[in-house]
Amino acid sequence: xxxxxxxxxxxxxxxCHKVTEALSKGWSLQGDPVMTFDSARGVVxxxxxxVKEAExxxxxxxxxxxx
Numbered sequence: 001x002x003x004x005x006x007x008x009x010x011x012x013x014x015x016c017h018k019v020t021e022a023l024s025k026g027w028s029l030q031g032d033p034v035m036t037f038d039s040a041r042g043v044v045x046x047x048x049x050x051v052k053e054a055e056x057x058x059x060x061x062x063x064x065x066x067x
Contacts, residue, residue, distance in 0.1 A: 003067040011044035
């Protein structure tokens with residue numbers, strides 16, 4: 001089964017650390033990162049999709065970050 005996650009964070013080093021941690025746990029980048037301006041908070045937000053092959057069958061109860 002292919003598991004999908006969308007990682008999001010403000011445009012700080014925290015976003016890079018979140019993506020790097022996912023990569024170190026076997027996730028692969030899916031597509032390009034995207035950025036948008038959150039005018040309510042006055043910050044740029046980033047998003048990066050990641051995917052990973054996992055054992056078992058899909059269930060809505062599964063913890064995707066632990067796959």
